[in-house]
Amino acid sequence: MAYDRKFKIGKPILEVNNISLAFGGVKAITDTSFNVLEHEVRAIIGPNGAGKSSMLNCINGIYKPQKGTVSFKGKQIPNITPNIMAQMGLSRTFQNLALFKRMSVLDNILVGRKLHTKTNFLEVALQLPKVKKEEKINRDRSEEIISFLEIEDIKDTPVGKLPYGLQKKVELGRALATDSSIILLDEPMAGMNVEEKRDMCRFILKVNDELGTTMVLIEHDMGVVMDISDRVVVLDYGKVIGDGTPDEIMANQKVIDAYLGVEH
């Protein structure tokens, strides 16, 4: 991307070193390493079953890899759990939508403010002034995100009643509300039409541009990936077969083979 960025791409913020993950005898990921630089948009692509989502789940601590380490912000994290990663400033969305279905859009996004909520349940029960102050700050920030994502008109609707595309937006909103320095997006545009995809791309780039949030995304739409990402890593059968700028990836013979198939 040729334009001037407010946040220049910096040092590696997230490093994945020699990760191997197997479910029983099935190897999902084999000895995979790559890194993510600060403020960049990094895409992970690959055919179905290549281990992309498993990779995100390893980074986020939902899966425990048998081998390998994950370093975040220069620190190697020994016992990764989703909670520790969230506290360190890593947020994510899920492939199959993991929203709080019976809660409103606003409440879903407010849950994302959890780490900015310091009051305990007793203080909340008594509605002390500091609770009200904190709640107001969190609500204002959530409203900001809601208007940024252009979903003001549905903010009081239970999320379970929304169409798929909007739910994906809410999930992005919830991840944004954490004010994390890095957000993992697991297929943020799956099942969307062209227009919705264009909107989503705009949001992702805008967040990256204005807040400097590092974005790691898994996506199937090659056009989108090549357009918005700074660097791309390609997985196939749990191994890295290509890593570089979109142009490099498009010229990579292994990647072309993996996607188009090759005669044996």
Added chain:
Amino acid sequence: MKPVLMTYTRRDIINFCVLMFLGLIIIPTFISTEYWYTSILIPWLCLALATIGQQIVMGYTGQLALGAAGFMAAGAFAMFNLILRVPDLGFFGSLIVSGLIAAAFGILFGLPSLKVRGIYLMVATLASQFFIIWMIDKFGWFKNYDSSGIITAQDIVILGKPFTTPLAMYLVCLGVTAVLTLLAMNMARGSTGRNWMAVRDMDIAAESMGVSLLKTKVQAFAISAFYCGVAGALFAFCYLKSLEPVAFDIKLSFKILFMCILGGLGTINGAFIGAAFILLFPVLLNSVGNNVFHGAIDATIISSIEQVIFGLLMIIFMIYEPLGMAKLWENFKQNIKSKLSSSSIKNLKSSPLKNLKK
């Protein structure tokens, strides 16, 4: 129609305060028969309080727990022993401490929720029901070595004044229930409630947002047991006026579960509606049996009919309206509102957009 969200706004809180104020002023002026206080209002308030406890753990946090009566027993016997052995605490002091003792049990028996869920958790929490009752029966100390099996509860004395008339006891129950309900509503609509519901709806996502599953679940169990404990103490001291472990058997746990489900999972006003329904329905059936059929139907048959109807209602609500009677009430209110707003122009002014959309 717009889907209804079961959350509480400041207006609901104000409405509730008004309602409680009415309970404080209107009911004592109009109702003078003791029967209403001792047999309906007092147990209603106590059981509604216990149902709020069940709501917190089951309706809000989504942990299938069955053992509310066990925690109620813990609260009741803690109250008995505290008044007996630490008289300096006073009535409300003892009430709070007995709630805390029940909460300690809640934490202990809530720990399995970290490993098991659903019906398996229900079985695991049943242990609390049986363990607490067994413990009270086994060690005579809890009953002050009373051999008769039924202990008379001490009189309620607040600031040196006895509260022994049905009306006074009702006011005590009302006060405690009102305060605790208000606190529960505040928690439910605040960040605490959001954490509970997040764990209920999608625990992995909640964890990825920094909500600690351990802390949230254990907290919900503790608060739930606190409510049940206080409710149990009030139940024993204001309603039963005696303490016996048998009163807190598994049947009571199921009753509270029914109140919770029929009232509407994840609602606080549902706790009151559900408790009222379960308490009043048998009374209604009985009076129908007596007045319409003039005793032609045997009392045992009537109580069987009651079970059948409860069972049917449970199934119907589970399938068609999981949010229970609280949701029906909410729908009813909305219907009336929309009818009013379409007929009068005055209301159009207040929310023109809303009406246009319809």
